[in-house]
Amino acid sequence: MSVLVNKDSKVIVQGFTGSEGTFHASQMIEYGTNVVGGVTPGKGGQTHLDKPVFNTVADAVEKAGANVSIIFVPPAFAADAIMEAADAGIKVIVAITEGIPTKDMMLAKEYISTKDVTLIGPNCPGVITPGEAKVGIMPGFVFKKGRIGIVSKSGTLTYEAADQVVKAGLGISSAIGIGGDPIIGTSTKEAVEFFMNDPETDGIVMIGEIGGNFEADAARWILAQGNPKPVVGFIAGQTAPKGKRMGHAGAIIGGADDTAAAKMRIMNECGLHVVESPADIGEVMAKVMKG
């Protein structure tokens, strides 16, 4: 057991032959991820990084048995790539691409809601199960095997958290970077739920940031479940100014849960171990695990 990806995952890379796709695919292969090929329309039949290139995701599923896809396709075509993967029967889609128009993602998310698939991202660092599979762009060596799950909206802050957890004498079961876009495939709550159901995870680090209701929703869900596993939480942006980037009327939908302070308060009330300083994530996790 592990979360989302493991050594048996058969991974394909959409946008395989592009510069981003090529670089990160070779890093993933080096890590030991079972990359079974890639998709670049029009280049089917070629070989790239010693792996077969397919014209369509459907071909990759049929001929190479792919069940996980990672997407490096440029923003204008990324929503299409997500829908193609879902239509072809891929079970886990990891969309790395940053800058996809919101309208495109809204439609893609609706489209895949009718399929049996989990979308992680977009605008995320991906998913890693240490020692088994890295389906993302994170530095693999930071994530040492262990029993702590990480859920985070951010890239480098995820690496920071993993590094601290490892230095505190623990390790990582899996880490999920859910992405920083307004519309993402998997919410904080859903990602936390994966770890709550994973027998190889004993504790969870949950990292959020200002905007939206995801962390508050997750915290309330955790409380409703009776806090089955300890969760250490951090919200980035306690010093972020109001109104920058976030629309005027946008703050209203977020209601009272939108600021870092409000989210941290809710997380505290729900029994999470909230850290004020991002430097304390590892230490507090270690303390909590010792009981």
Place this chain on the structure above:
Amino acid sequence: MNIHEYQAKDILASYGVRIQKGVVAESKEAAVKAAKQLNRDTGTEWYVIKAQIHAGGRGKGGGVKLAKSIDEVSTISDEILGMQLITHQTGPEGKKVNKVLIAEDVYYPGASEPKEYYLSILLDRDKGCNVIMASTEGGMDIETVAEETPEKIIKEWIDPRVGLQGFQARKVAFALGLEGAGFKEMVKFIFNLYKAYEATDSSQFEINPVLKTSDDKILAVDAKVNIDDNALYRHKDIAELRDLSEEDPLEVEAGKSDLNYVRLDGNVGCMVNGAGLAMATMDIIKLSGGEPANFLDVGGSANAETVEAGFRIILKEPNVKAILINIFGGIVRCDRVANGVVEAYKNIGTIDIPIIVRLQGTNAEEGAEIIKKSGLKVTSAVVLKDAAERVKEALA
């Protein structure tokens, strides 16, 4: 991306949304000419002079005034043009007014009382779809309405697969208490507004107020339009409406070097790779007794050029007493970043405030060694806690 009211109204009008008509002007002479033209086109004899800046609360700040004659158009435009308009959204220094919109008077007397409403369309992140919000409390800040009388806010969520349906527009119009001609006009108004929102890839429309005139016409008196930056590549015409003079000059400069920078007013500058870690670094600064002077994400490629550009921008803020560079090396190697810091430092010449460089991840030790050997007045740290301590010392 934000655009001006007059630009927003042009876009709305092109989708059949009725607007308060107006002509934009950059001088009092042009304002007079605009008023005369407006008089010919609409018959209006009173004129509303509206400062065009990217901020709300213009009326309270003295940026919106009524002129009851052409002479008054001239004197009022002269007053408003060039003023530093201060509103609750501009900050204490205010914003310089370069343009005014000369608009027709739409509050003329007639068969019924004019009535103001509030209408907006925006993304509901949690539901993953757009939502129409409406209220009978036109002209009021929606935040205030939400706080004091939340029951007065009407919300209608739009299914992305089928778009806005007729029954939804009718529901909103009925909930606003409209009937007869005003009701029909409002349904049409909502429909065309949503069409414009979708077609322009907008992330927010706020029409406050929407006015029902004394002869039952529904029109947009103000319009705040925000376009999804990620979709601008397919709206070249809208992208051209960007007004750089409305943006912070340092933020514009940073953008040219591909740096994601937001100016704040603290005393410790920071330079970080990744947006989440950048926000977390700001929080660390605060917890160390300082205030962050900026948000700065150098992205995935922290090299000598980006670090130098970052230094130059941060150093333009006279309040900055220290700089914290926080890089978690993944694909980016820390030794390279360290070389970049040393090189940038030398290129700039003298930097007479303390610099703390925290490098962690790939080749962190090598990076720290490079900083140490450089002989520069740069303190290095590996663990985030140490970095926080160094900031504390620098401020002491």
